[in-house]
Amino acid sequence: xxxxxxxxxxxxxxxxxxxxxxxxxxxxxxxxxxxxxxxxxxxxxxxxxxxxxxxxxxxxxxxxxxxxxxxxxxxxxxxxxxxxxxxxxxxxxxxxxxxxxxxxxxxxxxxxxxxx
Amino acid sequence: xxxxxxxxxxxxxxxxxxxxxxxxxxxxxxxxxxxxxxxxxxxxxxxxxxxxxxxxxxxxxxxxxxxxxxxxxxxxxxxxxxxxxxxxxxxxxxxxxxxxxxxxxxxxxxxxx
Numbered sequence: 001x002x003x004x005x006x007x008x009x010x011x012x013x014x015x016x017x018x019x020x021x022x023x024x025x026x027x028x029x030x031x032x033x034x035x036x037x038x039x040x041x042x043x044x045x046x047x048x049x050x051x052x053x054x055x056x057x058x059x060x061x062x063x064x065x066x067x068x069x070x071x072x073x074x075x076x077x078x079x080x081x082x083x084x085x086x087x088x089x090x091x092x093x094x095x096x097x098x099x100x101x102x103x104x105x106x107x108x109x110x111x112x113x114x115x116x
Numbered sequence: 117x118x119x120x121x122x123x124x125x126x127x128x129x130x131x132x133x134x135x136x137x138x139x140x141x142x143x144x145x146x147x148x149x150x151x152x153x154x155x156x157x158x159x160x161x162x163x164x165x166x167x168x169x170x171x172x173x174x175x176x177x178x179x180x181x182x183x184x185x186x187x188x189x190x191x192x193x194x195x196x197x198x199x200x201x202x203x204x205x206x207x208x209x210x211x212x213x214x215x216x217x218x219x220x221x222x223x224x225x226x227x228x229x
Contacts, residue, residue: 033216042120042204042219043160056216091159101148101167101208105217107159 002027004108006092012114013082021077021111023092031055031097032075033105034067037089049075050097082115089113118143120207122220130228135192137223139205142186149181149188150206150217160204163190195227 005024013019025032031050035043045059049069057067064082069075079086089112093105119142129135137151148167152160166172166179166188178191192199202224206217 035216035219040124040221042206042221043217045216045218048216059216102165103208104150104162104165106162107152110159 004092004094004106006090006108006111008111009109010112010114012116014116015082015084017082017115019079019082019113021079021090021113023075023077023094023108025073025075025092025094026106029094029096029106030072031095031103031105032069033093033095034075034077035091035093037091037110043091046077079113082113084115087113087115118146118207118209118218120205120218120220122203122205122223124221125224126226127223128226128228129195131195131197133195135195135199135225135227137190137192137203137205137225139188139190139220140186141188141205141207141218143207143209143218144183144186146183146186146207146209148208149179150208151177151179151190152204152206152219154202154204154222156202163203192225197227197229200225200227 034046037043047057052072064080067077089110091110092108095103095105150165151163154160166181172179176193180189202222204222205220
């Protein structure tokens, strides 16, 4: 079946601009996660949705970052006033969200964001 | 502060040998542990998970967990050149299941033909 999809695959923007990154999870997965991965680092947790609500947004670095999931499926990560330090690969993952200790997250291909 | 530590490598292993990848974590409340493989320029791909102390085997892969020592490892038997990748250890502190994972920086594994 279809996996997690993310668009765009690459995004180049200028410092100060606004960007939106989209994630379409695996069908039937109620949990959705955003991570950010810089070169040479592991993915860094940003935010997690259970259904439409953000269950944990403790990883968002500051108030320039915001994410929504209005219908409990597709999610959009929004970054305002982008800075060069925001350049990274933004990964989305989804899971069944069934509450089992081993609820497994499956990752999308990522969006590579470059802020000039 | 949740921390997951891995030796960044590179770890070089001859083809056909056993590759041993190690990970330690700081939060004693951690409940489940995941190993992901990441090829260069690609996204992480799940290899296996473990949540009970002891060993768990899946094909050529064995995950080992020791909660008392806060240590988890991944063994790859009969290593193949296609196993060359970065291996990420990830920890879920929450006992309730779905939650953000804390990742280590990854170990870069090279299998020498």
